Amino acid sequence: MTAFLFQATIYLLAMVIAVPLATRAGMGSVLGYLCAGILIGPVLGLAGSDVTGLQHFAEFGVVMMLFLIGLELEPRALWAMRDKLIGLGGLQVVATTTAVTAIMLAFHLEFATALALGMIFSLSSTAIVLQTMNEKRLLQTEGGRSAFAVLLTQDIAVIPMLAILPLLALPGARAVARAEAGGTHPALVFVDHLPGWGVTLLTLAVVAFIIGAGHYLVRPLFRFVHMAHLREINTAMALMIVVGIASLMNLVGLSPALGTFLAGVVLADSEFRHELESDIEPFKGLLLGLFFITVGAGIEFSVITERPFQIAGLVILLVALKAGILWLLATVFKLRGPDRMLFTLSLAQAGEFGFVLVSFAVGQRILPPQIAEKVLVVIALSMLITPALFIVQEKLSKRMRPAARSADEIDDPQPIIVAGIGRFGQVVNRMVTMSGFRTTVLDTDLKTIQLMRTFGFKGYYGDPTRPDLLAAAGIAKAKVLVVSLDDRNSATRLVAYARQIRPDIHIVARARDREHVFELYRAGANDIVREMFDSSLRAGRYVLENVGLSEFEAAELEKLYFKMDRAALRELAPYWKPGVPLSENADYIHRAREMNAELEAAIMERFSHQPDATETEAETAEAAIKGKE
Template identity: 65%
Template sequence: MEAFLFHASIYLIAVVLAVPIASRLGLGSVLGYLVAGIIIGPVLNMTGTDTKDLQHFAEFGVVMMLFLIGLELEPRALWAMRDRLVGLGGLQIVVTALVVTLGVLALGYSWRIALTLGVILSLSSTAIVLQTLSEKQLMPTAGGRSAFSVLLMQDIAVIPILAFLPLLALPGARALAKAQAAETHVTLHFLQQLPPWGVTLVTLGAVAATVLAGHYLVRPLYAYVHRARLREVNTALALMIVVSIATLMLLVGLSPALGAFLAGVVLANSEFKHELESDIAPFKGLLLGLFFITVGAGMDFDLFFSQPVTLLGLALALMVAKGAVLYVLGRLFKLKSRNQWLFTLGLAQAGEFGFVLTAFSVKQRILPDSLAQSLLLVIALSMFLTPLFFILHDVIAKRMKDEGAAHEADEIDEQQPIIIAGVGRFGQVVNRMVTMSGFRTTVLDHDLKVIQLLRQFGFKGYVGDPTRPELLRAAGIGQARVLVVCLDDRAAATRLVAYVRRLREDIHIIARARDREHVFELYRAGADDIVREYFDGALRVGRYVLENAGLSDYEARELEKTFFKLDRAAVRDLADLWKPDLPTEKNAAYIARAKQLNRELEAALLARYSQTRSEKTETRTDTAAE
């Protein structure tokens, strides 16, 4: 007990001291965790011999992280990113594995070892990359989304990789490894007794059980627990969901991280997804931090100091080779400027699954122990260098005049009945009109410069991401009468509308739309009033054109009113035919109805024009008669 408390104190002290220093220096929390692990491990030797066991426990933070990521991805959104998931992610794994394999062959190793190393080193660090992207608020960018697609594909690929690696062992070694694994893993022993179709059925059954439980079991169970109104029980349920799924996946030989991600996707549309996020997030952050510390503490510095130039050179060579592949793929998939550099520099390292696959390869008698120790150190060094690559990206981004840096959210000290999310050029006009009419508003925007400018002109605003549930609660979303969504990020605006509508049915939501398709998305998300950002301005321009083409002010204004009324009704009509997964040019029903509505609109405008001309003629006749 004393030893456990001592080591727990050491790890916590390392976190409290090292991470804030690293963050203040702009190095990020990940590098702080790694440095803390090195200090208490190889430098001061205060971690004892429990680092490997603790690392297995800390890897559960990766499982929780993927569960939370799954909660943010609805199945429709996952299907929409299938091109980058399979195309970009699949190409990255295959091409990187091929490049690394050729490099290892050039060093004189056999093709079996070379291919094994190529497959292992093709994977990147999900934990480090997603943690850093979240901290720097780079996930919504094109580079962040592309990096996430690749990481997700890599996590999925772990399953076939685990099935493929034993085939690279020599037949005698393969049989010996299977016998030893079956002795220590009861479930694996059971699976090995089944025919191939039986193993497939068991695997598919575990996946199906996860999906069905998410749909039909978790919801009523959560409702039952929620009625107790005890926060700690809700937290216990959230942890139970993740732990149970991870255990089930391990029992059938699948990746627990992938199973947790699948469960998160299944629960993404549930009404309690945000409660699950808030319950699990603290555990995820703490366990991920512990994972990074164990990576630093587990580095074999004796081996490193025996050949530092070679190992560091191999780590840098790996990152350069992966970076080159990523850069070419980024160009191929049309990433540009900052996003391409984020994609290239962010994924250039080896990943935490490399530790798992290396240990698995040793057990399968594919890799010798001496080579495996060097490989583990190269993986750890590449992960250790990753935060420095992100710092390099920040330097490149600043030179490219990257704007909109993230800042900590303000503390909201008052709540008003009207909340305005986003005060760019559009939101500022809305806020000015409402406040100058005698109403009070709560203004939220993630851009510090915009809020500072707003305050200079006497308007109050708060810095923070308006899509964060805790910030909305602090702003008074539970009591507000009106929410105005003026965010520049189209996807974020839709998510915000959908979340608030699920939270409250009685609040009136007014949203700005970028185009007609965005109108359809916001309409389905639950917005009450939707305004296309350029529509009203375009109507005024059209009215001025008609006035200068020979129509009177009255005639042009009446035609403008008619067009506005009928076009708005047409958009509502077309919203029922719009299909988000089908390109507009391939939606025959949508196009046919749009053509019909255009003909009706043209006929209505001509009729209205004839009516105004008749009214004008009658007015002139009456005036002449008088």
């Protein structure tokens, strides 16, 4: 027991130290887990003797991940993405599998081994790529959306791969593997002696049972359990579904990931979907992290030291081969410039599901252990260089960007300039123009400008922060400048420049957050609107109306909060220090707490007086706060 607790402490300590460091370095959590495993395993030798046994336990993290992926994949959503899933994603999996299989056959490997390696290396790292794209805000680009479709196809493709692998096993291979593992259950013995086609038919039968059970058994059972109104029982139910299906699949010698994925898809449109996700997510994250740590701890570094050039060559060959196929597919599907480069390099590594397929293929006696060791090292190293691939992509994409289109010539400047015509700017511009006033709209998004023109709104393409374009837009005579640029630094620079050349112009600016308010205030903006503030106030008023307050009381409280919050921002502005996070600014925090107490006291005082006094009290409170400046 003491040894177990010591090993658990080592693994958890490695998690809480290595993963945050890797995340802050931009490497992603998966690479952090792998590095933690490498550190406590091959480097320090603290992983313990039973890493393989622990990895089998941790594989439940992968099982739970596939269950959650299934919950996210509603059949209707999959059908809507069918073109990219079947076309782009399907072609990538088939082409990469075929190419790798052909190369392995050229190295005189058995066909079953070559095909298994082709399927393993056709996958990319969903966890690393999606996390990196989210951090770099690349998922909304065309290249990012295409990469996401391919990753989704790969995740789905794992399921038929797990069903195909038993067909590649030699007769009796499963029985030998089961005997070595000590499996003696009659059902396991029966399955082990089935031919490949028999295993496939059994797989289809079990899949049909899981689908039927998901529709007709799980939902009524969940409703029955829900009657207890106990969170721990709901969690137990969720775990029972995953573990029960995994046990059923193991009983007939199949992959538990296959069953749980299908169960997730079946339950994707149920009313219990979100509760299942919240119950399973903590277990999935912990066990999946443990799985990656055990993979890192189990990497045989002797394989690298014995044949360093061979391993390096295999990694380079894998990345180059996948990049070539991805580049060709991006060309066929008309991805251009930076989008093509992002799509190509972001998916050129191997993926975490490769570890699962390797383990399964070894158990089926398809991959010899000596080959499996090399494959695991190649997968891990290709994942470790993924951050470097994104850096290369970023630099190459900058060089590939086409020459900037020259700004439009502004032939009819108006007294109101709207700089930035995103969702925020569009609402402002529409309201102003429909009120009978004319505007000069500037934006760097050519597609948005062209779309505006199709609806009858006049706009000009160009960078609003350029002095020459501002001059052409009539900044010298304009009355109002609306700054609604998406980039906060550009917005602040524009406000500062406009205030410098036109001290008398009225500047209305959109702020991202509270700190951006202080930046714009210092730059010289007259009216600063936080993009979510007014909508949040309205939502808060609806909440108050539905917890017992009258519409009048809720509306008056909304006005009071609005006035006092704006007054508080003016008073807190001198406490703001550029470059210092608000959470580390002691003076700001101290004063903000005092003002929160004053605001709460004012609201409580409002309810202790007659309703019609709210406006006067709000003005008095605002004046009192201004008087302290």
